[in-house]
Amino acid sequence: MKNSRALVMLAFALLAGLAAVVLASRWLLQTSSSAVTPVAVAAGAVNLGEPLTQGQLRTINWPTGSVPPGAFTDEKALEGRVVLASLAPGEPVLESKLAPIGTKGGLSAVIGSGHRAITVRVNDVVGVAGFALPGNYVDVIVNTQQAGKTDTQQSISKIVLEKILVLAVAQQVSRDDTAPKVVNAVTLEVTPDQAEKLDLARSVGTLSLVLRNQVDKQTPSTDGATKLTLFDMPASAPVAEPVHPVRAKYAARPAAKRDCVGVLSGVTGSVECF
Known part of the structure; x- marks a missing residue:
């Protein structure tokens, strides 16, 4: 009798434990699926x-x-x-x-709204030794001839574009690669106004790219570098036009008045003035 009661209680405990496990697993499953x-x-x-x-x-x-x-x-x-x-x-x-x-x-697809892509030819020097990679920012310098006031020309280097995004180097657009790549063309992202300036700059002189810090937003204004500013030479004084001597004009002086008398000698006559 006692054994039968013990067996019943054990079976009941097993059933209760199994039910608790099933209910707990269902609750955990519902909780995890909703989280x-x-x-x-x-x-x-x-x-x-x-x-x-x-x-x-x-x-x-x-x-x-x-x-x-x-x-x-x-x-x-x-x-x-x-x-x-x-x-x-x-x-x-x-x-x-x-x-x-x-x-x-x-x-x-990666060109920003309102921007354009333009490609410029570069070499190992112009392309910053291959360190101008997609995702970097560069400044563009043009070296050309500047006309002076006296119709003479002198070389000048001037930054014409600042903080320009490099979209691609050659045919590579991946921004994950950090190894330098020497290529012959770099594609830049510019506005329409900047595209016009860049196209004119490469037609009147030679271009150089200047690599800049990606988080640097400063855009200092420069006057450009010439031979005079490079060597700290003062600007030459304007050449004065040569002064031609003025020739004096002389007017013919009227003859001074003299007293004249007629002299008759035989059949000939003459005038004597004094």
């Missing part, structure tokens, strides 16, 4: 200006309280969108890193 949100992330590395495809995306569970603003929960909404910045594997795809809907892939 996470599916977020679309990059399945692998995605380069700048590249359109997204289904194979480049995957969905992971992200804590609901820390979902980044602009994240996507549906991978299909991202198909064909072009990225404006390189994505690392597992990085969430955000609206702020995407070009507007309908934008085609390539360099044109």
